[in-house]
Amino acid sequence: xxxxxxxxxxxxxxxxxxxxxxxxxxxxxxxxxxxxxxxxxxxxxxxxxxxxxxxxxxxxxxxxxxxxxxxxxxxxxxxxxxxxxxxxxxxxxxxxxxxxxxxxxxxxxxxxxxxxxxxxxxxxxxxxxxxxxxxxxxxxxxxxxxxxxxxxxxxxxxxxxxxxxxxxxxxxxxxxxxxxxxxxxxxxxxxxxxxxxxxxxxxxxxxxxxxxxxxxxxxxxxxxxxxxxxxxxxxxxxxxxxxxxxxxxxxxxxxxxxxxxxxxxxxxxxxxx
Amino acid sequence: xxxxxxxxxxxxxxxxxxxxxxxxxxxxxxxxxxxxxxxxxxxxxxxxxxxxxxxxxxxxxxxxxxxxxxxxxxxxxxxxxxxxxxxxxxxxxxxxxxxxxxxxxxxxxxxxxxxxxxxxxxxxxxxxxxxxxxxxxxxxxxxxxxxxxxxxxxxxxxxxxxxxxxxxxxxxxxxxxxxxxxxxxxxxxxxxxxxxxxxxxxxxxxxxxxxxxxxxxxxxxxxxxxxxxxxxxxxxxxxxxxxxxxxxxxxxxxxxxxxxxxxxxxxxxxxxxxxxxxxxxxxxxxxxxxxx
Numbered sequence: 001x002x003x004x005x006x007x008x009x010x011x012x013x014x015x016x017x018x019x020x021x022x023x024x025x026x027x028x029x030x031x032x033x034x035x036x037x038x039x040x041x042x043x044x045x046x047x048x049x050x051x052x053x054x055x056x057x058x059x060x061x062x063x064x065x066x067x068x069x070x071x072x073x074x075x076x077x078x079x080x081x082x083x084x085x086x087x088x089x090x091x092x093x094x095x096x097x098x099x100x101x102x103x104x105x106x107x108x109x110x111x112x113x114x115x116x117x118x119x120x121x122x123x124x125x126x127x128x129x130x131x132x133x134x135x136x137x138x139x140x141x142x143x144x145x146x147x148x149x150x151x152x153x154x155x156x157x158x159x160x161x162x163x164x165x166x167x168x169x170x171x172x173x174x175x176x177x178x179x180x181x182x183x184x185x186x187x188x189x190x191x192x193x194x195x196x197x198x199x200x201x202x203x204x205x206x207x208x209x210x211x212x213x214x215x216x217x218x219x220x221x222x223x224x225x226x227x228x229x230x231x232x233x234x235x236x237x238x239x240x241x242x243x244x245x246x247x248x249x250x251x252x253x254x255x256x257x258x259x260x261x262x263x264x265x266x267x268x269x270x271x272x273x
Numbered sequence: 274x275x276x277x278x279x280x281x282x283x284x285x286x287x288x289x290x291x292x293x294x295x296x297x298x299x300x301x302x303x304x305x306x307x308x309x310x311x312x313x314x315x316x317x318x319x320x321x322x323x324x325x326x327x328x329x330x331x332x333x334x335x336x337x338x339x340x341x342x343x344x345x346x347x348x349x350x351x352x353x354x355x356x357x358x359x360x361x362x363x364x365x366x367x368x369x370x371x372x373x374x375x376x377x378x379x380x381x382x383x384x385x386x387x388x389x390x391x392x393x394x395x396x397x398x399x400x401x402x403x404x405x406x407x408x409x410x411x412x413x414x415x416x417x418x419x420x421x422x423x424x425x426x427x428x429x430x431x432x433x434x435x436x437x438x439x440x441x442x443x444x445x446x447x448x449x450x451x452x453x454x455x456x457x458x459x460x461x462x463x464x465x466x467x468x469x470x471x472x473x474x475x476x477x478x479x480x481x482x483x484x485x486x487x488x489x490x491x492x493x494x495x496x497x498x499x500x501x502x503x504x505x506x507x508x509x510x511x512x513x514x515x516x517x518x519x520x521x522x523x524x525x526x527x528x529x530x531x532x533x534x535x536x537x538x539x540x541x542x543x544x545x546x547x548x549x550x551x552x553x554x555x556x557x558x559x560x561x562x563x564x565x
Contacts, residue, residue, distance in 0.1 A: 100288030212389035
């Protein structure tokens, strides 16, 4: 009997949690399926309307923005290119750097270690203005390279890979050395296959991180051709139901990734513990 | 570092080079520029500049709006950490106990973690708009809610917008932390202590300490830096500049006000704050908790 009561309480508390986390998104979604006129007179809606296809297709394909030069579809493409670029670049460079740090005798090892990890203290938000000046000196404003490179300049992924390598037993390298494996083939044939879960987790983390960037694209893109979804939200003009539809669409890619790959993601992050 | 390593003269640099190169160009160059800006005074038209010593720092210390932003950032990070940490822990404990529907609860509670802060801000905007906003109407009926005139109401607005998505992050990590506690420990404690609540505070919670402190740091960094997108899409610092975080103020002063010296000095002050928090974490907290 007490077991029943306590399990009921568990479910009750969890349901309240669900309400808090899910209802706001549901209301915006339900409202996005009504016409703007209806929203303007009746406010936010709990129940679905019948303008779903109208609203969403209009938002996806209509030219919008201040100069009417971009569609939401193009913004999604831009966000995708930016997020993939950030994730790929930081996985590759961090995987290599962590390997260099853990598996080699390096001159000035402590210095290089600090050179890399002290950067964790300086997120992009702290160097936003000088970063913009550097990027304009390098002629990278309004390019994908400009959107990708400064965000990839992060040691978070290196930190994860370093922890992971350190947890791999020394015997692996000893055995490989006896077989005459050189450093390059040890990296390619042994470490990378072993790190698969970790690589996937870091890739997901960096992809979502990259896709969700707001401030940097806002500053780096004066041309509407390079607008991304998350920054486009604030600048997008349109009727109220168009904006609701765009908000809902903007969260779909990262949410799908997290929902379907949550196991991999959590496993990867907690592998080092 | 490994005991067994490769001995090579060059190949380690091949592996380190790509990351170091990117960090040097896109991180160290701007940071050096930040330090240069912080110690330079530029004239209003950007024609000339001269070495200013600590003038920019003295200027921000004598600026009341800097202290407003400082105060708000501290309150904001504290409140967000407490709210999201306790709700996240409460939900994680329940989700860890239930037999049925565990993965459904988990998926639906993890979901908002993936949503960008700026998107959350835009959503919050609708719930707090005078025209459509459900929460605006609710609070307005309760006590005459008006966030663009009343500081307290503006705080509520940005705290709700800022906490919502972060509950998910706390939930994920607390749940993973709970699942990592060995079953035998819990079973043994059930024999010794019948009270659920007492058992939680004396056995489970101390075992969760590493996760808790990890999350405190995560939440503080979130409130400092990631909430930029939330502030910029909700109050934009309103009523006056009472809801500007330090990061938001540095951005406004540097990018909108074109005062590079002040923005640089503010950035350096924030680096110092982050450094102090990190040192505090390593010195006092990491040493005092027990890892299982």
